[in-house]
Amino acid sequence: xxxxxxxxxxxxxxxxxxxxxxxxxxxxxxxxxxxxxxxxxxxxxxxxxxxxxxxxxxxxxxxxxxxxxxxxxxxxxxxxxxxxxxxxxxxxxxxxxxxxxxxxxxxxxxxxxxxxxxxxxxxxxxxxxxxxxxxxxxxxxxxxxxxxxxxxxxxxxxxxxxxxxxxxxxxxxxxxxxxxxxxxxxxxxxxxxxxxxxxxxxxxxxxxxxxxxxxxxxxxxxxxxxxxxxxxxxxxxxxxxxxxxxxxxxxxxxxxxxxxxxxxxxxxxxxxxxxxxxxxxxxxxxxxxxxxxxxxxxxxxxxxxxxxxxxxxxxxxxxxxxxxxxxxxxxxxxxxxxxxxxxxxxxxxxxxxxxxxxxxxxxxxxxxxxxxxxxxxxxxxxxxxxxxxxxxxxxxxxxxxxxxxxxxxxxxxxxxxxxxxxxxxxxxxxxxxxxxxxxxxxxxxxxxxxxxxxxxxxxxxxxxxxxxxxxxxxxxxxxxxxxxxxxxxxxxxxxxxxxxxxxxxxxxxxxxxxxxxxxxxxxxxxxxxxxxxxxxxxxxxxxxxxxxxxxxxxxxxxxxxxxxxxxxxxxxxxxxxxxxxxxxxxxxxxxxxxxxxx
Amino acid sequence: xxxxxxxxxxxxxxxxxxxxxxxxxxxxxxxxxxxxxxxxxxxxxxxxxxxxxxxxxxxxxxxxxxxxxxxxxxxxxxxxxxxxxxxxxxxxxxxxxxxxxxxxxxxxxxxxxxxxxxxxxxxxxxxxxxxxxxxxxxxxxxxxxxxxxxxxxxxxxxxxxxxxxxxxxxxxxxxxxxxxxxxxxxxxxxxxxxxxxxxxxxxxxxxxxxxxxxxxxxxxxxxxxxxxxxxxxxxxxxxxxxxxxxxxxxxxxxxxxxxxxxxxxxxxxxxxxxxxxxxxxxxx
Ligand code: HEM
Ligand SMILES: [Cu+2]
Numbered sequence: 001x002x003x004x005x006x007x008x009x010x011x012x013x014x015x016x017x018x019x020x021x022x023x024x025x026x027x028x029x030x031x032x033x034x035x036x037x038x039x040x041x042x043x044x045x046x047x048x049x050x051x052x053x054x055x056x057x058x059x060x061x062x063x064x065x066x067x068x069x070x071x072x073x074x075x076x077x078x079x080x081x082x083x084x085x086x087x088x089x090x091x092x093x094x095x096x097x098x099x100x101x102x103x104x105x106x107x108x109x110x111x112x113x114x115x116x117x118x119x120x121x122x123x124x125x126x127x128x129x130x131x132x133x134x135x136x137x138x139x140x141x142x143x144x145x146x147x148x149x150x151x152x153x154x155x156x157x158x159x160x161x162x163x164x165x166x167x168x169x170x171x172x173x174x175x176x177x178x179x180x181x182x183x184x185x186x187x188x189x190x191x192x193x194x195x196x197x198x199x200x201x202x203x204x205x206x207x208x209x210x211x212x213x214x215x216x217x218x219x220x221x222x223x224x225x226x227x228x229x230x231x232x233x234x235x236x237x238x239x240x241x242x243x244x245x246x247x248x249x250x251x252x253x254x255x256x257x258x259x260x261x262x263x264x265x266x267x268x269x270x271x272x273x274x275x276x277x278x279x280x281x282x283x284x285x286x287x288x289x290x291x292x293x294x295x296x297x298x299x300x301x302x303x304x305x306x307x308x309x310x311x312x313x314x315x316x317x318x319x320x321x322x323x324x325x326x327x328x329x330x331x332x333x334x335x336x337x338x339x340x341x342x343x344x345x346x347x348x349x350x351x352x353x354x355x356x357x358x359x360x361x362x363x364x365x366x367x368x369x370x371x372x373x374x375x376x377x378x379x380x381x382x383x384x385x386x387x388x389x390x391x392x393x394x395x396x397x398x399x400x401x402x403x404x405x406x407x408x409x410x411x412x413x414x415x416x417x418x419x420x421x422x423x424x425x426x427x428x429x430x431x432x433x434x435x436x437x438x439x440x441x442x443x444x445x446x447x448x449x450x451x452x453x454x455x456x457x458x459x460x461x462x463x464x465x466x467x468x469x470x471x472x473x474x475x476x477x478x479x480x481x482x483x484x485x486x487x488x489x490x491x492x493x494x495x496x497x498x499x500x501x502x503x504x505x506x507x508x509x510x511x512x513x514x515x516x517x518x519x520x521x522x523x524x525x526x527x528x529x530x531x532x533x534x535x536x537x538x539x540x541x542x543x544x545x546x547x548x549x550x551x552x553x554x555x556x557x558x559x560x561x562x563x564x565x566x567x568x569x570x571x572x573x574x575x576x577x578x579x580x581x582x583x584x585x586x587x588x589x590x591x592x593x594x595x596x597x598x
Numbered sequence: 599x600x601x602x603x604x605x606x607x608x609x610x611x612x613x614x615x616x617x618x619x620x621x622x623x624x625x626x627x628x629x630x631x632x633x634x635x636x637x638x639x640x641x642x643x644x645x646x647x648x649x650x651x652x653x654x655x656x657x658x659x660x661x662x663x664x665x666x667x668x669x670x671x672x673x674x675x676x677x678x679x680x681x682x683x684x685x686x687x688x689x690x691x692x693x694x695x696x697x698x699x700x701x702x703x704x705x706x707x708x709x710x711x712x713x714x715x716x717x718x719x720x721x722x723x724x725x726x727x728x729x730x731x732x733x734x735x736x737x738x739x740x741x742x743x744x745x746x747x748x749x750x751x752x753x754x755x756x757x758x759x760x761x762x763x764x765x766x767x768x769x770x771x772x773x774x775x776x777x778x779x780x781x782x783x784x785x786x787x788x789x790x791x792x793x794x795x796x797x798x799x800x801x802x803x804x805x806x807x808x809x810x811x812x813x814x815x816x817x818x819x820x821x822x823x824x825x826x827x828x829x830x831x832x833x834x835x836x837x838x839x840x841x842x843x844x845x846x847x848x849x850x851x852x853x854x855x856x857x858x859x860x861x862x863x864x865x866x867x868x869x870x871x872x873x874x875x876x877x878x879x880x881x882x
Contacts, residue, residue, distance in 0.1 A: 208619075245629035280812050
């Protein structure tokens with residue numbers, strides 16, 4: 001990695017380093033406190049979990065298309081590892097539930113958030129604000145280790161008797177407690193302990209990010225000169241900081257219910273399998289839902305905001321124009337931050353909260369879509385009149401816009417409680433949030449990987465492979481998720497182990513779509529192969545960058561040596577201007593970096 | 599490479615990094631305890647009218663030992679004062695006084711935990727006994743002349759265990775009845791404080807004052823245990839700074855003083871949680 005050519009190759013020491021003794025392997029890659037190494041650790045782990053979550057889903061998709069048949073390729077492996085739950089290499093209903101719950105959990109908490117916040121946030125934020133590292137480097141390392149431990153527990157939970165958690169990623173009580181009642185160390189318990197680990201990791205990260213952005217901005221880096229990416233990370237940090245603790249509280253309470261048989265979430269007179277459950281009762285299942293969604297909704301913005309930040313950087317850079325309405329985007333992202341704390345019960349319209357409460361949450365939900373649309377609109381208008389460079393990062397960033405648009409717009413009918421009564425818990429909801437998270441967030445993250453790869457390694461990723469990856473992914477994503485709207489509108493419920501065949505009959509169009517979606521998912525999976533090949537081959541064989549600033553960008557992350565050394569900057573950066581001075585009239589070049597004086 | 603503002607304040611924010619960090623952390627802690635207190639309110643509000651144990655799911659009153667709780671409140675508030683004094687001593691450059699105040703703070707912290715474990719133990723050895731004829735009693739219990747101790751978690755109402763150990767009867771000493779308004783000290787008159795034998799077959803339910811008995815105990819133990827964990831961790835950190843960690847005083851007194859300030863802020867928060875907790879669970 002260090003062989004990269006570089007116009008201003010670092011004289012190895014940043015601000016005031018006297019001695020440099022080479023750290024050993026463990027110091028350098030496992031117990032590193034360097035934000036860039038930690039960012040890469042997060043990134044690689046998250047990509048592995050992304051693939052793992054995808055494979056779980058592939059098994060489920062096969063089951064939906066061909067209920068009860070032997071799963072090709074993985075079937076025998078599953079039977080060997082999990083025994084009866086995968087008898088004959090086919091999926092039992094229990095296993096379907098397990099995989100479903102773990103797919104959601106892994107994708108949200110172990111793949112997307114760590115990639116968006118842990119990896120990009122860690123690698124890029126200090127560079128963009130001109131800091132030598134995070135404010136608390138050791139806390140940063142602890143955050144990654146807590147994440148790793150939480151992930152390991154989640155994976156281990158597949159192998160305990162009874163299998164992993166199987167009550168959905170939302171883990172609703174009382175189901176989550178009674179599913180394996182009386183067995184103290186079941187999958188659900190491990191899930192809860194794993195979640196507490198992951199929450200701890202996020203809290204450490206959030207404290208660190210916010211402190212870093214407040215305290216370590218370079219000289220001249222005023223708030224309105226921060227790149228939009230940093231703003232997005234800043235707000236994300238607050239969401240994690242304030243929304244996760246209630247879930248931690250809920251997790252502790254559910255752990256008490258599972259281990260010590262308290263009744264926080266168990267109502268009076270609960271009957272399971274014909275017997276009254278021997279607990280005191282008097283608890284409230286809705287309490288769990290409130291605590292869960294109090295996190296759950298801000299969490300969806302944790303999933304989307306960093307991607308919006310990445311997309312903004314890539315778009316400004318590749319249209320060679322300033323972002324249109326930078327300031328309104330900043331205010332919009334702040335409003336999203338505030339509002340996302342008061343919309344949570346739009347996930348609970350069907351719980352009988354009463355019309356007044358529903359109306360309140362319906363109103364706030366409509367309100368929060370306004371700033372989301374503002375950001376999207378600003379990004380669309382930013383394209384206007386630009387001389388766009390259609391490289392791979394830009395293609396991903398561009399397609400983020402309509403994909404997120406579809407996801408957001410389909411959210412509106414869910415936000416109105418009259419229409420949600422019909423749509424709730426149907427495949428329509430699955431379509432909605434996957435449009436936001438998969439071709440939305442994941443495309444944004446892909447744009448980021450292709451965009452910052454040259455800074456991390458000194459080499460470009462291959463453009464041809466990148467374009468193959470992009471076009472087939474775009475096709476695959478839409479073939480997978482668009483039909484789900486139709487299935488949902490036809491009334492197909494989510495979380496059914498046979499995909500609804502018993503309910504609809506195999507001839508219904510909704511059931512037929514199951515098969516075509518599964519085939520499209522295979523296509524989507526294959527489309528990721530060029531990416532994996534590209535990612536690893538380009539580290540050694542990619543085309544070398546011509547300079548430290550190969551995309552001719554304005555922000556400070558490109559003013560570092562390539563790859564940035566420990567301490568990041570060769571000389572202390574000073575900021576003279578806003579983040580997106582592209583094509584300024586009268587300037588010598590079509591970009592004026594933030595650190596350029598005149 | 600050096601991280602800026604680790605102990606010198608950044609001019610435009612007026613804060614050093616750790617101070618920003620601890621305030622953010624405390625904000626998240628407020629959300630954590632806030633969620634638990636909200637759960638308490640919700641569970642209590644939806645509990646049926648009437649008072650436990652007569653009304654099975656009614657909310658209990660006056661179960662906790664108020665004098666002891668008050669004592670602990672005073673202990674914790676004092677420790678908040680001494681930790682400020684410790685910090686102020688450092689500001690004046692008096693390391694010996696600092697150490698004295700830290701020792702006082704630590705004594706308060708462990709004193710608090712000691713009293714708390716006494717209270718816990720009292721609850722764990724106190725029983726609610728329901729008979730098949732509908733009577734409900736609370737009191738102390740002996741099985742074969744011994745205290746039965748902590749009951750297993752798997753056997754919910756403890757009856758299986760009595761059967762398995764072939765216990766025919768248990769000795770039960772009922773609590774003195776609570777004086778009702780207007781009946782001043784009726785208790786002492788009629789009640790004799792002696793153990794009574796109760797047959798296994800008469801019992802329909804037997805349970806100590808442990809979390810699963812009732813949501814009141816559940817939330818009481820959960821919040822106070824979490825709070826106790828905070829006290830414990832805070833005390834460990836303070837013990838570290840009072841002794842081995844105070845080496846830093848010689849190399850970088852300013853940073854060391856800041857560390858004590860940060861620990862102090864955390865400690866005030868722990869104190870503040872208790873100041874809410876005490877009236878909510880003991881008095882209301
Ligand atoms: C911008 C406007 C948005 C609106 C109005 C909206 C509205 C809703 C509503 C009302 C639901 C509940 C549907 C139901 O369960 O019946 C829902 C579900 C969901 N939304 Fe959105 N949403 C929006 C954006 C987003 C974004 C940006 C994300 C994530 C990146 C997201 C992720 C989700 C997820 C994950 C669920 C499903 C949770 C589950 O039940 O498992 N949404 N949305
Ligand atoms: Cu929501």
